[in-house]
Amino acid sequence: MSEKQKKLSPVEKIKSESRQLRGEIAAQLADENDFFSKDSTQLLKHHGTYQQDDRDARKQLREQGGGKAYSLMVRSKIPGGKLASRQLLAELDLCDELGNGTLRITTRQALQLHGILKKSLAETMRRINEVELTTLGACGDVNRNVMCCPAPFNGDPVHQQMQDLTDRLAEHLAPQTRAYHEIWLQDPEAEEKVRVNGSPAGEDVEPIYGKVYLPRKFKIGIALPGDNCIDVYSHDVGLLAVCEDFQVVGYNVLVGGGFGVTPSAKKTFPALAKPLAYVTPEQVIDVVSAIVGVQRDFGNRGDRKVARLKYLVANWGVEAFKAKVEEYYGQSLATPLDIVVEGHDDHIGWFSQGDGRWFYGLNVENGRIKDEGDFRLKSALREICGKLAPPLRLTAHQGLLFTDLEEGAKSTIDEILRRHGVPLHDELSVVRRWSMACPAMPTCGLAVTESERALPGIMDKLERELDRLGLADEVFTTRMTGCPNGCARPYNSDIGLVGKTLGKYTILLGGRTQGDRLNTVFQDVVPAEEVVSTLVALFELFKEQRHEGEQFGDFCDRRGVAELAAEVGGPATAQ
Secondary structure (H helix, E strand, C coil), rough: CCCCHHHCCHHHHHHCCCCCCCCCCHHHHHHCCCCCCCHHHHHHHHEEEEEEECCCCCHHHHHHCCCCCCCEEEEEEHHHEEEEHHHHHHHHHHHHHHHCCCEECCCCCCCCEEEEEEHHHHHHHHHHHHCCCCCCCCCCCCCCCCCCCCCCCCCCCCCCHHHHHHHHHHHCCCCCCHHHHHHCCCCCCCCCEEECCEECCCCCCCCCCCCCCCCCCCCCEEECCCCCCHHHHHHHHHEEEEEEEEECEEEEEEECCCCCCCCCCCCCCCEEEEEEEECCCHHHHHHHHHHHHHHHHCCCCCCHHHHCHHHHHHHHHHHHHHHHHHHHHHCCCCCCCCCCCCCCCCCEEEEEEECCCCEEEEECCHHEECCEECHHHHHHHCCCCCCCCEEEEEECCEEEEEEEEECCCCHHHHHHHCCCCCCCCCHHHHHHHHHEECCCCCCCCCCCCCCCCCHHHHHHHHHHHHHHHHHCCCCCCCCCCCCCCCCCCCCHEEEEEEEEECCEEEEEEECCCCCCCCCCEEEEEEEEEHHHHHHHHHHHHHHHHHHCCCCHHHHHHCCCCCHHHHHHHCCCCCC
């Protein structure tokens, strides 16, 4: 550790003194306040919950001399997005009974409840666990939800092998502290003498994370070269499956992806993961554990802005990082194979599973499950899950798959969705289907402007303009965030719209749908009302000057932002 890093960040001190994530959470659950202390909010993240406040209400409450309208976001960790209908129904019950009436599918194949009051938090946690879900490690300085292609193509074993590895990694890297069980699940009248993992009561063991866990959050994703639907290059560790004769024979291990950026800190940057090694399926868990160990021991604990694995990889270089991983693993690792991603399927629409059954991919705009006016998605899901009880999968593009369906169920699902005003896959515009946004206002404390509430209006306008230009069938990704932290992965999309300040966005161009290329800043401070007109000028140029078969992101990358800006009359800002 460098001299600079010997001065630990305040969060490191909080974790160190927390008694393995206990802190004062239990005591504060019982006090009269409607909020947790700053120290407890840091620890609560590891338990799967963020303290937030209603930013729409701040001004009025301030004028009235009151405090903030506090609530909590509670995130369930769902490896590979795999869950049962009864589990989704339980989360829908919670959003109605204890939350704000909506449920959100995240960009990492998980579920989020919003608007949970402090007095209802313990009940929320208990009920989530009662249906065999968990929130432990859904947030915090540990491995988060492990992502995997959710499509149940069962004609060969490849997808199931990837899902099985996802489950094993999630279990292997789950925090072992008993704090979660003690605070949220243990019957206070029971005198339990043995931990769930077999060690004596009162003795906590974290064999992977140690006393202070990781320097920052850690993300893992598994993908196929032909279908990068989980954005494998955006993860701390990406596993790109290598298949032969319909079997996964190994994985290219990618390291150092991550999109969080702090605008005031030039030392921060988005990064795509880089190839590190090729490993067999049997090696994966031990190699990933070695990578986690290196990050645990050498990641920056003095400055959380540069604490992600991507900064360690950037500072050391891939070869030096690999040498240290090999040291932790105990043997040398093979050179990565020369493979790249070649596609991205959002899995929306009807598909044969290859086993005589079907699955249907439903686009959920920005992941928000709600009933609003004639659009009653929440009610439709209740009816489908109650009547058919299909196994479910959540996608990395905030969609929902109904799986293992008989042929006759197809008309039933179509009818239920139509009756509830939910657009079917062939009723969506392409541009809307391939867009997504982070929640931002009013719940996210980091947001500087709107995202989820702004993107649908932008899509309305873009739909009309692309139809006018004859480009309605063009596939490209548009991703919006309310701040530069990158939760909706805007930095590798064809079009990134990143909140810069209130009502203004940075427009980034030149990524691509496959997710293997970063985009570049085109214009840095664009008022919301000028976003569409700025993009339309670019699409007009694209229509006139594209090469045959060229996609929009590839066109922008080929031309470059400076040249594009010169042609459409706007300033370009180098990234």
